[in-house]
Amino acid sequence: MTNIDVVLKDMMAIDGASGAALVDYNSGMALGMLGSSKSLDLQVASAGNTEVVRAKMRTMEQLNIKDDIEDILITLTGQYHIIRPVSGRKGKGLFLYLALDRNRANLALARHQLKRIEEIVEV
Template identity: 35%
Template sequence: MPGIDACLQEAMALPGARGAAVVDWTSGLALGALGEASGGDHEVTAAETADMARAAIEYTVFAPPAPRALGDLPTPTAPPAVEDLLVTTASAYHLMHFADAAFDTHAFVYLWLDRDTGNLALARMRLRDLARELVLE
């Protein structure tokens, strides 16, 4: 199982990859980053992508709450129902895939992909695999 550094190196090996990060979506901190930062600074990029991730998870239109018995409290360690987020621009794809680990995690893998040279389908599949295998060190 790859750690953060190995995960980022594999993400950057994808065709068209410009930058990658593992981000804690609750704090907005980059746990690791490699390549260019789409906003010019990895910490700013991490904070802004974390804002999007939190919004997608918190708004029920994207991730409806699981049915539960009256009086039950939500499980804070349950993985988010949202699998990934994709933002397209004229020149790039911004892809965020939530870590699907067996432990309590609030992380996602972020990839900034050049639209002309990247392969979105391949990137989505590879990020899913990387996020599933990710071990936070």
């Protein structure tokens, strides 16, 4: 099992997870995807969230903000979408994307678990 497979499996083990992807935001391509929801197209989500990450990074650069992005949270009425850029040289240019069912997920715990998972990403 590759590291990407382990990362995706760990992400899907988070309570309420309905879709997970590891995405290269330079190309917008998903390196791996895993999901249990037929209504969530992870290819489209990966490409679309690439634009979200790029826009936020451009804005931070224009504002001369030197902090790193921990995560980006998109809250929908029925879902949470978490985008977590991977830090460290082994994951530079990548982000984790996790879609959660809002009724089954614990957002604080999911963010904590995603941070732990980010630390094992190797590509």
